[in-house]
Amino acid sequence: MLPGGEAELTRGNISGVSGLTEARFISRSETLFVLNATSRWVYAGRLRIAEHGGERVADSSKGRVNRRKFLGSAAASAATLVTHPQVIRAQEAPAADHDHQVVPSDPALRVKALESLLVEKGMVDPAALDAVVDTYETKIGPRNGARIVARAWVDPAYRQRLLTDGTAAIAEFGYGGSQGEHMVVLENSPRVHNLVVCTLCSCYPWPVLGLPPTWYKSAPYRSRAVIDPRGVLREFGLELPGEVEVRVWDSTAELRYLVLPERPAGTENLGEDELAALVTRDSMVGVAKVAPPAAGGQA
């Protein structure tokens, strides 16, 4: 049962938030966001939600929200709970709801509220955020790495420079900077297959591959790439012959790794740009091979 009492939520004021029009309850017991009169989502405290007498009831557990006020006149209404159950992605509050499990879990709302506050305080220029997003969506990404790979395939001297001093050879294309300061390039061959992981975190060579994909940052990949690389590769659809040597590179320090995949057969007549178009991000992390153009270039 809920500590500190239970109450239905009703439309009204929460701790000075007037003109409340909507409330959202976020995940298990944790967060209440309310939409105020200026259409701003604001964080209104932690909640506990439970079934009580056939109805869902909620209670703010957040000290800074005036609980009495909240309980007496607070957000939304039972009607919201009943008619829009989809906005309540809540589960029963666990019996031992530790105070340190404080993380609200509708990050979209939380980020929006934070951005709006920081803009109001004059600390953030939304256009700068647009520029950051645009940079990673259109300028920094695996197409950079693909150009490096294609050049290495057609230019043996470049390939040699790349394998000897990855950072300098990559800088020939103008790529470098944050998370690409110390680059090591690993060459795949019919005998050796290299695979890159960061078991402790999500280290990844941004200037040539962009931001890491979700699977790279995920627990399944980080946990198993080192102990069962062949099994992980199978999940990517790549079955390696038993005699191939698998080398897994755990990016534990400041070095960042780029895999130079094998050039596929049947590409002898292709130019550098056409070759680059075949090179996938996954092949440069080492979880895929580059497929020949007959297969559509998909690994």
Next chain:
Amino acid sequence: MNGIHDMGGMHGMGPVVPDPDEAPFHEPWEGRAWGLLRAMGPFRTGRRRNFRYEHEILPPVDYLRMRYYERFIHVLVGRLLEDGIITQTELDSGQPDAGSPRETPRLTPAMVAEQLARRGSMRRDDVQVPAGFQVGQRVRARNIHPVGHTRLPRYVRGREGAIVRDHGVFNLQDTDADGYSLGENPQHVYTVRFAARELWGDQAARQDAVFADLWEDYLERP
């Protein structure tokens, strides 16, 4: 610390879910979170706690449950509160406190490209530190269990391998139990090759290997 983040070798996390065409940001909020982190960096003052350590000390259940950029935003908010850059009241109300000074953004659109191109290298080409190990030499990762941030993953501790490359001198990144740096402590970083069977036993293929980049303090003579 021996935390949930140190995942190498664990079982039970489920299958990998590949997504060859994944966009950099799945939803707009992820890009905004990433941008906020960069925009607010210049407002930090004083001693800085290790950013990664602030993720590592999350309760394991939260670490696993939270999405990647959600963890970032959690850490960012914690820092902003701790540094007094925002107040809890402001966070609750969504409005600046009465009388709080109006700042000027320290990241402008024009600065973004320059900031991302900046090298954040921890390498210390300016200091001479003798290398304690040579390429080809056998080494053992020390069986130590630091309580702060460390880059020595659990799965190599106590295991033997061989130095395959000396990358030069880098500042040690380890911290104390509060997440503060233990000092620059510049020393060599080596790539160490561990035979897969040394780490995982006979279930691993004989010829396979795992390579980890390790600071000199993490290593000893076998």
